[in-house]
Amino acid sequence: MNIAKTQLFYLAALSMLGFVATDMYLPAFKVLEDHFSTGPESIALSLSIFLAGMASGQLLWGLAADKFGPRNTLAAGLVLFSLASLGLGFSQEVWQLLGLRFIQAIGVCAPAVIWQAMVIKRYSSSASQQIFATIMPLVALSPAIAPQLGVFLMSHFGWSSIFIFLTVVGAALTVVTLTQAKDQAAEEPKTTSITQDIKALFSSRVYLGNVLMFAMASACFFAYLTGMPEIMTKLGYDAKDIGLSFIPQTIAFMAGGYFGKRYVAKLGDAKVLKVLLALFSVSSIVMFIASHMAISTIWPVLIPFCFIAVANGALYPIVVNRALSSCKNSPATAAGLQNSLQICISGLASALVAAYASQALPTTGIVAVLCMAGLLGGYFLSTSKQAVTSELLEDN
Numbered sequence: 001m002n003i004a005k006t007q008l009f010y011l012a013a014l015s016m017l018g019f020v021a022t023d024m025y026l027p028a029f030k031v032l033e034d035h036f037s038t039g040p041e042s043i044a045l046s047l048s049i050f051l052a053g054m055a056s057g058q059l060l061w062g063l064a065a066d067k068f069g070p071r072n073t074l075a076a077g078l079v080l081f082s083l084a085s086l087g088l089g090f091s092q093e094v095w096q097l098l099g100l101r102f103i104q105a106i107g108v109c110a111p112a113v114i115w116q117a118m119v120i121k122r123y124s125s126s127a128s129q130q131i132f133a134t135i136m137p138l139v140a141l142s143p144a145i146a147p148q149l150g151v152f153l154m155s156h157f158g159w160s161s162i163f164i165f166l167t168v169v170g171a172a173l174t175v176v177t178l179t180q181a182k183d184q185a186a187e188e189p190k191t192t193s194i195t196q197d198i199k200a201l202f203s204s205r206v207y208l209g210n211v212l213m214f215a216m217a218s219a220c221f222f223a224y225l226t227g228m229p230e231i232m233t234k235l236g237y238d239a240k241d242i243g244l245s246f247i248p249q250t251i252a253f254m255a256g257g258y259f260g261k262r263y264v265a266k267l268g269d270a271k272v273l274k275v276l277l278a279l280f281s282v283s284s285i286v287m288f289i290a291s292h293m294a295i296s297t298i299w300p301v302l303i304p305f306c307f308i309a310v311a312n313g314a315l316y317p318i319v320v321n322r323a324l325s326s327c328k329n330s331p332a333t334a335a336g337l338q339n340s341l342q343i344c345i346s347g348l349a350s351a352l353v354a355a356y357a358s359q360a361l362p363t364t365g366i367v368a369v370l371c372m373a374g375l376l377g378g379y380f381l382s383t384s385k386q387a388v389t390s391e392l393l394e395d396n
Helices: 005-023 026-036 040-068 070-089 094-122 125-139 142-157 160-178 194-202 205-234 239-244 246-267 269-291 299-325 331-355 357-382 385-395
Strands: none
Touching (some): 005 040, 005 070, 005 094, 005 125, 005 142, 026 040, 040 070, 040 094, 040 331, 070 094, 070 160, 094 160, 094 299, 125 246, 125 299, 142 160, 194 205, 205 239, 205 246, 205 269, 205 299, 205 331, 239 246, 246 269, 246 299, 299 331, 299 357, 331 357
């Protein structure tokens, strides 16, 4: 894989920025309540608004990147993110917090989408798969590292330093982006329209099948994260125990990414993907059975979920690379649509568990099995005879 370490670090920073911006200010919720003289509902709403911006902005940035070129479009998104972050650091009213968080989310959608398109455009399919496998496990560290960094900044420099830090990071990434080579896409006009690009994506079984696998695997993760605090509270665990319970799954996800990368290089992604589907399916069924038993400890649920996390860590790079590699004419649009669908489906799974929070344990088990069914459905869709035939025709 021929890629400089500095370039790999740059792409990793772009991929993690959205997650860092999501989680870094979470420890400051109580301080923000006091600063804005409001209740917890308004501060919590700022997170919901941010996620709504993330869900709605990714496809738009993808379309723009394919039309105007990734470099300039990415720079514009990073500038918007940096300006919104700077405004958040000096906001005085809660409506400013809410409005700027939405704008910040719209801006950070650009790197979330375009880094994937940059990988697809610049590298071969085998090399891009290895890059995704290197970078994606690092994203799992964001929820663990970002809040701790937020605590450090807040305790030493005040809550506004969190958003000032994000401003500096956004500005630095903007400078690096502008030093990147000019995109060929920016010099050559596209021969297809937006409508044609979207229609082509929805008519591609390979693309839709792999996106469905990505979304369903992610939805299982979100459902678990939503249900786990309530499940552990009912089992008698305290807040510290709940926080510590997320460490094993993070390690498992990263281990999956590491071993997935190694075995894909040796055996090919097709064989590894089948093993991962089997691991995900068996783990989901075990988790479903455990969730409908009278358990007194979290381990009967946590252990099978850690195996799901291993499967996800190795599966994400494979299916993302397969999906985007099938759409080399419009990779940013494909990445934007993929990420939007992933967030929407994951959000629905999370909302379903939240709606039945009083029965969080069995509901989480049911959602895990539903996600397994969707995952297998996506696999069969992407590997059907029609999908394979269509892919061969496009390659020729």
